[in-house]
Amino acid sequence: RLLIIDFGSQVTQLIARRLRELNVFCEIHPFNTVDDAFLKDFAPKAVILSGGPSSVFAEGAPMPPQSVFELGVPILGICYGQQVMMHCLGGKVERGHGTAEFGRAYVTPSEARLELLEGWFLTEKEQVWMSHGDHVSAIAPGFEVYGTSPHAPFAVTGDVSRNFYAVQFHPEVHHTPNGARLYENFVRLAGFKGDWTMSAYRDEAIAAIREQVGDQKVICGLSGGVDSSVAAVLIHEAIGDQLTCVFVDHGLLRKGEAEEVVTMFRDNYNMPLIHADEQELFLGELDGVSDPETKRKIIGKLFIDVFQKHAKEVGDATFLAQGTLYPDVIESVSFSGGPSVTIKSHHNVGGLPEKMGLKLVEPLRELFKDEVRELGRELGLPPSFIGRHPFPGPGLAIRCPGEITREKLDILREADAVYIDQIRKHGLYDEIWQAFVAILPVRTVGVMGDGRTYDFACALRAVTSVDGMTADYYPFTHEFLGETATRIINEIPGINRVTYDITSKPPGTIEWE
């Protein structure tokens, strides 16, 4: 295993990503959890010191234990990681003062060859991405300079005898176009074979879950989304019936969704599953509520209440399983207490573990979304299930602006089913990040046959996105839109007008509320 010691860079996750692409397994651990005992136990085959926002001069500056440099394994320091290495190994770091450098820069290689840079300098200089305030002013004994940039005389440094390398720039980001080569060389130098696979991850994760849980019981909130489903199947494979899933049906699900999820997990996977039908409760509490944040808060709170109530049926569970992914971990670490405003209160089961006195099992914490999908395939989940578009926790409540009524929900469910059917028929489902219908709180006049209609209007939404943080509307053809509008109006009583939402995010959001 390769150990990445995280000093808080926004892009540490990308280092992990680059390594996984090379089929090397790594784990990221925050600097303050890495001590001598941890290192001994982890026994890394190589270590990467990430970048970070601090200055080595700051009081209590993040530092690794000195023993990391005595493990006798290859080490690569990136940006702040480079400064840490120089600081700890006898070099010198100086404060910014006019030498800060952010953005594109060009590195020129020195005469001496460095294996780490093999195959990288295809031209005489290479574009890299810099982002640093302080800089190294004297390298540590044993190190040589292998590359410079106009503002970074020590852009690439290395001590070949110890296999220690340190670079000032960020090879993991997109703006260092050939940076992946540097990681490829580093892992080769460290003796990794590049034979890590998702199947190996599955075995490791199962062993880890067994060790963590022992003979205790685990409960898991199953939403039917990819993350919680993959987590549940993996944990079930590890500990069998010690796991019980709770599926909360809040009456805000899509057409056929509850049956689909329950059948799949209970019948196909033979998993103990509590199907909590709480439609009356949720829809009752939401009656007459039209403010989006109030809706979200009500649903979030009820979800926790209901989950807790049903968890009692399981009895003495000591663990709560969650499908937390790596980007979720990073977001909550980097941004909690940060200056960002709340656009929407996302619905999740946060707060539950403390409230119920449960410990967490989060077997997907190390993975990115596409890796979770791959793991899902590895576990035999049907491809159609794995490729499903994301569906928000508050469900149809936030696709029904204004007051929620059963009538509107029924119409919405039917219209959504037709729309998705159209998208599938035209082979567009996998090109789209997310597609759904929102039913609008307005009735409009139409004419059908020879009669007047006065029915709801709806909006179709379809976006492309990489991570849901930004999005663009999907450019359907006019033929597709026309055909879909005709089908919805003809097949669904209650809707007589269809619009297409062409707002990107930002300034819009993907969901309407």
Ligand code: XMP
């Ligand atoms: P927005 O509407 O904020 O949505 O652009 C971005 C992505 O997040 C999903 N979403 C949620 N997912 N709980 C969730 O699990 C929520 O409360 C929630 N709100 C929005 C949304 O569907 C989109 O994929």
